[in-house]
Amino acid sequence: MVTASTKGQPLNGDEREGEFDPSDPPPFRIAEIRAAIPKHCWVKDPWRSLSYVMRDILAILGLAAVAIFFNSWVVWPLYWAAQGTMFWAIFVLGHDCGHGSFSDSPLLNSIVGHVLHSSILVPYHGWRISHRTHHQNHGHVENDESWVPWSRSPGKKGSHFNPYSDLFHPEERKYVITSTICWTLMVASILYLLAMLIGSVQMLKIYGVPYFVFVVWLDFVTYLHHHGYEQKLPWYRGQEWSYLRGGLTTIDRDYGWFNNIHHDIGTHVVHHLFPQIPHYHLVEATKAAKPVLGKYYREPKKSGPIPFHLLSYLVRSIHQDHYVSDKGEVVFYQTDPQLYGFSLNKKME
Numbered sequence: 001m002v003t004a005s006t007k008g009q010p011l012n013g014d015e016r017e018g019e020f021d022p023s024d025p026p027p028f029r030i031a032e033i034r035a036a037i038p039k040h041c042w043v044k045d046p047w048r049s050l051s052y053v054m055r056d057i058l059a060i061l062g063l064a065a066v067a068i069f070f071n072s073w074v075v076w077p078l079y080w081a082a083q084g085t086m087f088w089a090i091f092v093l094g095h096d097c098g099h100g101s102f103s104d105s106p107l108l109n110s111i112v113g114h115v116l117h118s119s120i121l122v123p124y125h126g127w128r129i130s131h132r133t134h135h136q137n138h139g140h141v142e143n144d145e146s147w148v149p150w151s152r153s154p155g156k157k158g159s160h161f162n163p164y165s166d167l168f169h170p171e172e173r174k175y176v177i178t179s180t181i182c183w184t185l186m187v188a189s190i191l192y193l194l195a196m197l198i199g200s201v202q203m204l205k206i207y208g209v210p211y212f213v214f215v216v217w218l219d220f221v222t223y224l225h226h227h228g229y230e231q232k233l234p235w236y237r238g239q240e241w242s243y244l245r246g247g248l249t250t251i252d253r254d255y256g257w258f259n260n261i262h263h264d265i266g267t268h269v270v271h272h273l274f275p276q277i278p279h280y281h282l283v284e285a286t287k288a289a290k291p292v293l294g295k296y297y298r299e300p301k302k303s304g305p306i307p308f309h310l311l312s313y314l315v316r317s318i319h320q321d322h323y324v325s326d327k328g329e330v331v332f333y334q335t336d337p338q339l340y341g342f343s344l345n346k347k348m349e
Contacts, residue, residue, distance in 0.1 A: 084213020
């Protein structure tokens with residue numbers, strides 16, 4: 001299906017004259033945003049970063065110990081929710097290693113990143129490289145690497161495990177091989193042996209279900225950082241795309257109690273523009289950047305302790321954000337009425 005997109009189209013499809021159009025080129029440069037952020041926000045403290053790693057690991061071990069001790073079906077569901085959230089937290093720390101915001105040491109970043117990501121079955125370098133591509137091309141219809149408009153699942157063709165995948169350049173193959181070996185060792189030497197020791201059912205309860213919860217967190221958070229705002233946000237092609245304009249289409253989210261647990265990953269706009277900033281400086285950096293960003297920064301809706309309000313954004317976006325036009329250099333998501341059927345779309349009007 002190919003139709004023209006309406007510039008600045010709100011979610012209800014009505015044009016409203018005089019409203020701010022997020023697809024307009026910003027009147028500031030990325031250097032102006034950078035200059036507004038305090039210098040200390042760029043400083044990476046490896047000891048502080050490692051303290052977050054130790055905090056999360058101790059939490060994971062403590063939760064597992066409590067669940068095993070009580071071994072009760074009253075406790076297990078609570079454990080699954082909490083432990084899956086902690087798996088997501090250590091993914092975020094490994095993500096920081098991949099960006100180089102964990103420390104100034106590539107060796108330390110690689111070691112910690114491999115330990116954290118391999119423990120939750122993520123191939124560190126394979127993911128790091130494709131995620132770098134996402135940051136470098138965000139908001140570009142053809143070149144972005146995550147939650148692209150043409151497919152209704154994250155990512156493009158290619159495997160994070162295959163060094164010969166189109167995701168990687170030839171000089172990156174050795175890194176992909178290293179991460180695939182680490183992932184294999186985690187599966188074969190740790191998870192398999194542990195399952196043999198404690199049994200597959202217990203292994204499923206301790207590791208399998210929390211892993212599923214982690215994947216839900218991963219998809220939920222990454223999707224809502226790029227979808228579901230009240231006003232439709234643009235995608236770009238050709239000369240209309242720039243690193244700044246693409247980065248400005250990201251969305252900050254408030255996750256309530258979980259902000260600190262998952263290392264302020266909800267402060268996503270400044271992170272997308274400057275992924276070198278450590279997570280523990282993102283809130284301050286965002287506050288400093290907001291006067292420069294003006295209306296191009298979309299203040300997140302304040303959350304209660306648990307961010308139930310985000311579910312409505314997720315559902316609405318899934319029902320309405322299906323594809324973009326094949327034509328045009330500034331395009332917006334449109335709805336495919338045949339995807340869910342006429343009656344379901346009527347409910348969303």
